[in-house]
Amino acid sequence: MKNPFKLFKRKEPLTDTQLLMTITIVIFFIMYLSAVFGLGGGFLHAKQIFDMLNDNSSLIIVACGLTVVMIGGGIDISVGAVTSLVVMSCVLFLNRGGSIIGSILLALGIGLVFGIVQGFLISYLEIQPFIVTLAGLFFARGMTTILSIDPQKSQHEAFNTLRGKKIKISWLGYTAKNGNRIPAQIELGVVVAVIVVILVVILLKYFRLGRNIYAMGGNQQSALMLGINVKRTRFLSYVISGLLSGISGYVFLMHTGAGNATNAAGMEMNAIASAIIGGTLLTGGVGSAVGTFFGTMSLTTINKIVVASGLNEPYWQKITTGGMLCFFILLQSVVLGRRSGKKSSGKIKAFFRRLINSIRKKKKAST
Amino acid sequence: MQEECLLTMRQIDKKFPGVHALNNVDFTLRKGEIHALMGENGAGKSTLIKVLTGVYPMDGGEIKLEGQRVLIHSPQDAQNAGISTVYQEITLCPNLTVAENMFIGRSGVVIRRKEYEKRADEILSRLGIPARSTQLLGKCSLAIQQMVAIARAVDMKCKVLILDEPTSSLDDKEVQMLFSLMRDLKSQGVGIIFVTHFLEQVYEVSDRITVLRNGELVGEYLTEELPQVQLVSRMIGKELEELSNLGETEEKQDEEKEVFYEAKNLSSSDALPFDFTIRKGEVNGFTGLLGSGRSESVRAIFGADKVTGGTVTIKDKRVKITRPVEAMRNGIGYLAEDRKRDGIIAELSVRENIILALQVMNGVFKPISRSESEAFADEYIKVLNIKTASRETPVGSLSGGNQQKVILARWLLTHPDYLILDEPTRGIDVGTKLEIQKLVLKLAEEGMSITFISSEVEEMLRTCSRLIVMRDRHIVGELTGNDLNQTQVMKTIAGGEA
Numbered sequence: 131m132k133n134p135f136k137l138f139k140r141k142e143p144l145t146d147t148q149l150l151m152t153i154t155i156v157i158f159f160i161m162y163l164s165a166v167f168g169l170g171g172g173f174l175h176a177k178q179i180f181d182m183l184n185d186n187s188s189l190i191i192v193a194c195g196l197t198v199v200m201i202g203g204g205i206d207i208s209v210g211a212v213t214s215l216v217v218m219s220c221v222l223f224l225n226r227g228g229s230i231i232g233s234i235l236l237a238l239g240i241g242l243v244f245g246i247v248q249g250f251l252i253s254y255l256e257i258q259p260f261i262v263t264l265a266g267l268f269f270a271r272g273m274t275t276i277l278s279i280d281p282q283k284s285q286h287e288a289f290n291t292l293r294g295k296k297i298k299i300s301w302l303g304y305t306a307k308n309g310n311r312i313p314a315q316i317e318l319g320v321v322v323a324v325i326v327v328i329l330v331v332i333l334l335k336y337f338r339l340g341r342n343i344y345a346m347g348g349n350q351q352s353a354l355m356l357g358i359n360v361k362r363t364r365f366l367s368y369v370i371s372g373l374l375s376g377i378s379g380y381v382f383l384m385h386t387g388a389g390n391a392t393n394a395a396g397m398e399m400n401a402i403a404s405a406i407i408g409g410t411l412l413t414g415g416v417g418s419a420v421g422t423f424f425g426t427m428s429l430t431t432i433n434k435i436v437v438a439s440g441l442n443e444p445y446w447q448k449i450t451t452g453g454m455l456c457f458f459i460l461l462q463s464v465v466l467g468r469r470s471g472k473k474s475s476g477k478i479k480a481f482f483r484r485l486i487n488s489i490r491k492k493k494k495a496s497t
Numbered sequence: 498m499q500e501e502c503l504l505t506m507r508q509i510d511k512k513f514p515g516v517h518a519l520n521n522v523d524f525t526l527r528k529g530e531i532h533a534l535m536g537e538n539g540a541g542k543s544t545l546i547k548v549l550t551g552v553y554p555m556d557g558g559e560i561k562l563e564g565q566r567v568l569i570h571s572p573q574d575a576q577n578a579g580i581s582t583v584y585q586e587i588t589l590c591p592n593l594t595v596a597e598n599m600f601i602g603r604s605g606v607v608i609r610r611k612e613y614e615k616r617a618d619e620i621l622s623r624l625g626i627p628a629r630s631t632q633l634l635g636k637c638s639l640a641i642q643q644m645v646a647i648a649r650a651v652d653m654k655c656k657v658l659i660l661d662e663p664t665s666s667l668d669d670k671e672v673q674m675l676f677s678l679m680r681d682l683k684s685q686g687v688g689i690i691f692v693t694h695f696l697e698q699v700y701e702v703s704d705r706i707t708v709l710r711n712g713e714l715v716g717e718y719l720t721e722e723l724p725q726v727q728l729v730s731r732m733i734g735k736e737l738e739e740l741s742n743l744g745e746t747e748e749k750q751d752e753e754k755e756v757f758y759e760a761k762n763l764s765s766s767d768a769l770p771f772d773f774t775i776r777k778g779e780v781n782g783f784t785g786l787l788g789s790g791r792s793e794s795v796r797a798i799f800g801a802d803k804v805t806g807g808t809v810t811i812k813d814k815r816v817k818i819t820r821p822v823e824a825m826r827n828g829i830g831y832l833a834e835d836r837k838r839d840g841i842i843a844e845l846s847v848r849e850n851i852i853l854a855l856q857v858m859n860g861v862f863k864p865i866s867r868s869e870s871e872a873f874a875d876e877y878i879k880v881l882n883i884k885t886a887s888r889e890t891p892v893g894s895l896s897g898g899n900q901q902k903v904i905l906a907r908w909l910l911t912h913p914d915y916l917i918l919d920e921p922t923r924g925i926d927v928g929t930k931l932e933i934q935k936l937v938l939k940l941a942e943e944g945m946s947i948t949f950i951s952s953e954v955e956e957m958l959r960t961c962s963r964l965i966v967m968r969d970r971h972i973v974g975e976l977t978g979n980d981l982n983q984t985q986v987m988k989t990i991a992g993g994e995a
Contacts (some may be wrong), residue, residue, distance in 0.1 A: 142631050146592065282849050338606050341593070348592035355588040357573060357602030415592040 148275040148463060150409025151421035158428045165431065169438045176302040180314045180385070182430045187319035188213060188382040190395060190426050193372030193404040194330045197422045198413065200405055201334070203347040203368040204252065204259040205416030208266030209375045210397030212244045215270040216379025218277045221389035224286035233289070238373065245372020253364040267398065275391045282389040293318070293384040319381035326374065330419035333370075343367055347414025403451060405431055407458045429454065501528045503529060503563060504580075504657050510557030511544055511712075516542040516623035521558075522714045524707055526657060526688040528593055531679060533691045533699045533720070536709035537732050537787055537952055545709070546659055550575040550582050562656065579685050581650030585662040589646055591635030595621070598634050599649045600729035616894075620648050624696040626677055639672035644678060651682065651973075658682065659690045664698055665788070695969065696725055696991070703947040710733055729786070733954055754778055757946045758798075758915055763807030765797035769970050773798065775915065775946045780937060782949045782957045785990055791950055792834050794967070795917045798948075799824045799831040825858050830913035832904055834920045834950075839907065840904045843893030847885050847903055848874035850892045854907045877906035882932065898929030905933070915946040920950055933959050956987050966990055 144152065159309045165173045172178050183190075192209040199206045219240060220233045248266050279374055284290055296315040303313035328376075334340035343364045345353040354360050382394060408425025409418030433447045504526040511519040519541050526532050536542045546987040558874045560567055562578055569575050596610070596617035604613070617630035626644045630639055634645065635982045643663055650658055663729055664672045679689055679702060691703055699706060699720070706723060707730045708715040715731050723731075740746060752777040764770040768817070771794055783791035796802045800818045809813070809816055811827050818824045824831070833840045842852060850869045859865065865873075873889040881902045885895055892903055901921055908916055918937070922930040937960050941947055951957050958981055966974040966989040974989040 142629070142633070144635070145594075145633055226726055306562050336608050336610075338604050338608060341597060341604075345590040345593055345597075348590035349588075353602075355572065355584075356590070356598070357576060389668055415590070488842040 146411075146416045147409065147418050147421075148464060149465065149469075150411075150416065151418050153425070153461065153465065154408050154421050154424045154428060154458075158424045158431065161428060161431050161435070165435050165438070169435065169441075171438065173434075173438070175304045175314075177312070177314045178434070179305065180302075180316055180320075182240065182427065182434065183323070184317045184385065185314070185321045186430055187323040187385065187424055188378040188394070189400055190323040190405065190423055191326050191374050191378040191381060192371075192397060193401040193408075193422045193426055194419050195371035195378075196398075197310045197341060197417050197419055198330060198334070198403045198409045199259075199367050199371045199416060200402075200412065201347045201417045202343040202364060203350065204364065204414075205402075206248070206259065206263045206371045207398045207402070208244060208248065208263040208270060208369060209371065209378070209401055210366065210394045210399075211267040211270035211274070211377035212241060212372065213397060214377040214381055214391070214393040214395070215274045215277075216240050216376050217383045217386075218274045218282065218389035219392070219394045220383050221282045221284050222277060224284055224289050228286075230286075230289055230292065234380060237376045239376070240315075241372045241374065241376020241379070242369065243372070244375065248372065249365040249436075250328035252368060253279065259368075265474070271391075278389065279391055281391075283385045283480060284383070284389075290387065293387055297321075308390045314345030317385060319384050322381050326377065327423050328418050330370075334419060339363065339366060344415055348418075382494055400426075400429065403455050406455060409462070411462070423434050454469065498646050502526075503528045503973070505561045506545070506558065507561075507658035508558040509545065509548060509555055509560075511541075511553060512556050513536065513811060519555075520711050520712045522709065522712070524714075525717065526690060528704075529683050529686045530659065530704045531683055531689045531702055533703035533706045534695065534709070535706055535728065535732055536715075537700065540709040540732070541712040542709055542811065543661070544712075545690065546582070546661060546690070547757040547821070549758065550580060576653060578653075579654060579656040581653060581655035582655070582661060583643060583646045583650065583663060585665060589634055589649075591633070593634060594630065595628050595632050595634055595637070595645050596630035599630075599643055599652060603653070609865040611921060616652075617648075620652050621645075622713070624648055624651065624681065625647065625831065638671070640667050640674060643667070643675065645835060647678060647682075651687075657688050657690065659692070661692045662694070663691075664693060664695060667938075668835055672698065678705065684723065694786055696728065696778050696786070699728075710929075713951060724991075726988055729987050729991040732786070733952075737835065740983065757812060759810045760798065761808050762991055764805050765793065766803040766805060768793040768797040768802065771797075771972050773965070777914075777946055778941050778942045778944045780947045780949055780961050780965065781965065782951070782955055782961035783965050783967060784950070784954060784986060787952070789967040789990075792919055793970070795831070795919055795948060799829060801833075822857060823964055825911065825913075826855065828912075829915035830908035830911060830916045832852070832901075832918045832921055840891050841900050844891055846889045847878065847883065847892055847895070848888040850903050851877055851906045851910060855910050858911055873910055877910065881906055881909075881936070901933070905936070909940075913945070915938070915948075917948045917950075919950045920952065921949070922953070922956060930956070954983055958983065958986070968992065 162173070194212060196206055196209055208479055216237045222235050223236055224230075243259065244266055248262050251257050251262045256443065261442075285291075296317055298313040300311065300313045300316055303311060306312050342353070342358045345358055346363050350360060383389065386393070404425040405417065406412070406423045406425070407428055408417070408421030408423065410422060413474055429451060432450050436446050436450050502525055506522070506524040509519050509522045509524070522541065524545065524546060534542050534545070544553065547553045549560065549569070551574050552570045554570065560569065562580070569578060569580070572582075591603070593601065596614045599617050600613045614630040621628055621630065624644070624647075626641065626648055628641050628645060633643060637645070647658065659726070663675060667675065679691070683689060691699070693699060705717065706720055706728065707717045708728065710732060718925050722739055746977055756774055757777045759774045761772050762770040763773065768790055773794070785791045793802065797804055798818075800820050800823055804819045809818055816827055818827060818829075821831070842853070842916050851874050852865050852927075856865055877883070878885065878888060883902045883906070884899050892900055895903065905921070921933055931957065934956065937947055937949060949957060949960055961981075962977065964976045964981060964986065965972055966976065966986065968990060973992070976985055976989065
């Protein structure tokens, strides 16, 4: 080899998508490491990471679906409610003697129906996605409550054994004070979530549909002129989101083992926050599933840090989530503005320049 | 020399409600030629292009490609038939790479990135386009983006390449790059239709010119056989011989009146620096072909575009005009070129539209009372003879000419000292046109200064006592007195050499 460094040399500057994703990943590691050094305790153990994954596997899945829709320039706020509807439907189905395979099909089916109907209304009848999915949200929430107001616990033997199955990694565990060895445990839902992330990455990067979604989000008019079937592409993006909401619902049930009308309340908002922190732009055309994964993890980490610092009340988590979202959006707009040399950073600069000038003038006038 | 006909359009007919956009137009494109399509605004150039690319269905006529009749119903059909279009505004995706932009919309289910990048690099280097396939398109200059669009068309084996105003956002060097690419494609047998309003570029690069006017074919000419001044007269619509016989006998008042407005080196984001003065009671005009910078100049005077430099004096006092409201406070009114976009608010009533500018000048805290505004509206409806059911009728339901009068009333109500009228007579009937011209002269007699812009030179000659001629964004001449005739105007527009 003539140039051994060639491997490490990038030919092209990072794209916006890659840049924002990198920023999220770096900030996640900085946050986690500072938690390890600053708070120690639970953060020292690998178990902490696995718990974060176990608790958030369904959020990761819906956030991935939402990322696909958002890259295409749309929005889907029905995902949390659909997840909740799937949880309740499946638990009732199982408790009335349904099979596991049947419940999985039911979960996928509900998600698909929501995706298809919403996608159809949005792409072919050209109704605002926000309105359509808001209707979907209310509909799914309402249906969940109709199915059962009371919490329903799974009484299905086989399902309970299945959901109890965990991958145990002993050497990553730790020894508790009483001498018991506590292994690190990974739920099956995490495996599903990781597979979903990988599949979405492949779809977005290596399949025609994925690139068409980026093109559509980048410039819809151009996408049309380039010969892309924009309507079908948009439709399919919502179908993917719906399907992933279905999967997310099943994973949620595997995690909690019970259905509740208030399940996954506000999950759509956390999913949007995850996608945005992960570098997906609301305007479309930029974003990635890996970024969204780290977006979810960052959000969880900051919440764990807040709890570990002794601020136990749930509103503190909401406040930090809000603050973090704000921080990331500002950071993104500054970084992207710097690259293109205009946009917000230009405006911010111009604002300060004017401010300084007017102060100078006043000084001159006074002297 | 008998060249092979690549594309023939015969007796193309296209009607829009109220407008006969294309009337039996023929167009022939030969293999390996650059064919300029010329015409003023509304001549039917873009309609012809849109019929050819399937954006509009045609009402009559036929299109033959290499002798075969083709039916084109959508842009997709046109692309498949080998007709590719590169539009003025780039129709590619800025967030994808160059290679992706070249292959998206026609790739397989799985993206074979490496293969596409290799093929894209081959085409780019073959066409001499200085771009890498892995570059993000949004990071390339506009010229490169346009060339990538052309490269995409070339790779799709296009036979006919339509370039719609490709040079309007490029600088000189980029234009040269584009031209050498065009010549290259021409030598490979591609037929290129070049739509532009830059005369010099037409003469630099094209082999043949087709001129349209008012939706009708004026003629097809070899570029070398058609002098520039002839081309201009064909576009505007008067034969030169006929013109020189026209005796212009109008009183030109050229007394030394006081200067009302003077600009030195005024420039804006869209207009190059220029000097301009207007006296009290004078009617002058900016003339030039579309895109010559006539509208941009008056927009700079009014502060409608971002003013970037120059000094302005009004009645011997230095003033700063950077926003329309400042111009209005200094007694300047501006009737915009595009009345749909810049002028009328269709949902509001005649009355509300009329008092709009006065209200803006008074500010929000000094509302005009209902009875006052009704009186104003009634007065101007009568004075200007606005045909409306009542003063509360929405302006949108009025005819074009009456809408124009409403906007005129709006400005007259502010009692400006200086009124700029940009194409006030476009798209309105002859009767109203004359009324507006008479009104302009009457207002000037009363002491108002007026700048008048119109695509119709005749109309300008009737009303203006001084004409400022622009070409390619520069002022190339000022005509007064005996020079105010059509021959002289056209000579100046075309660049002197007759």
